[in-house]
Amino acid sequence: MTDDGSENRQRAIGALARREYERAGNEYTRAAWHRLATPRAEQSPFDADEKGWVGAGLQFLCVAAIAYRVAGRGARATRRGVEGVSVAKDLKQGLDRPVQRACLDEFVADFRTAGDMSGVADAYRDAESAYEGAGDGVDSPQAVGTTPLFDAAAGPIKQVARSLDDGEIAIKWEDLHGSDPADAGAFLAHRASYKRRRFPSLVDRVVESGYLAAPRGTTEYNNDNHRCPACESTDVNWAGNNTLCMRCSTPVERR
Structure with missing residues (x-):
């Protein structure tokens, strides 16, 4: 049976729920290494893959960097950022579609943001240009945007943003x-331009607040069977095998 890092991810989410952010960073890092080594059963990370399954490993590594920063472990966060930039650039040798390589450029900028590194704005502009150049080869940017690689690249900013909302x-x-999927290049380049404007400040606010939420999984509002002991909400978030408060990511109690 292939170890895909799922157990490490579950432990990372549990650590977020307990506000153990350094532990969360450690477990997300381990999950990333597992997934980067074997994106799917018997699949090499160095092979062409139209879905981009290796993206989950990059996502976990990026969230690890953010968790370390929330924990006050800035140097370790930067090391994860440097690692992520190197891995994303290296993976461009395997993923052979220009639009996928543009997404890896987007990841490079995300890692610079998460790791509190220099060159963030220029990296996002590089990704914008790469998307613009790749646009003519994309028939359906909506379909591309829902592949595992692109979903993974959207994960960290969504997790950070829900922490503040x-x-x-x-x-x-x-x-x-x-707004216009007929212009595939501009449609996808908006991802990078949006992040350039928003992601750095969102990460800074999460670090300042000292709180990083668990990722959003399956949710239910006004669940009569659960209550949050911290904020008394009955809105539930099932993230992996963790049953958490949707509002503050605290483990909920059964009523």
Whole structure:
């Protein structure tokens, strides 16, 4: 059986719920290494893959960097950022579609943001240019935007944003993407331009607040069977095998 890092991810989410952010960073890092080594059963991270399954590993590594910063472990966060930039650039040798390589450029900028590194704005502009150049080869940018690689690249900013918005979906599809899918390059380049404007300040606010929410999984409002012991909300978020308060990510109690 392939170890895909799922157990480490579950432990990372549990650590977020307990406000153990350094532990969360450690477990997200371990999950990333597992997923980067084997994106799916018997799949090499160095092979061409139209879905981009290796993206989950990059996502976990990016969230690890953010968790370390929230924990006050800035040097470790920067090391994860440097690692992520290197891995994303290296993966461009395997993923052979220009639009996927543009998404990896987007990841490079995300890692610079998460790791509190220099060159953030220029990196996002590089990704914008790469998307613009790749646009002619994309028939359906909506389909591309829902592949695992692109979903993974959207994950960190969504998780950070919900940390600051009472657990709600703070960044939607239409926020990340352009208004005209007929212009595929501009439609996808909007992802990078939006992040350039928003992601650095969102990460700074999360670090300042000292709170990083769990990712949003399956949710239910006004669940009569659960109550949050911290804020008394009955809105529930099932994230992996963790049953958490949708509002503050605290483990909920059964009523």
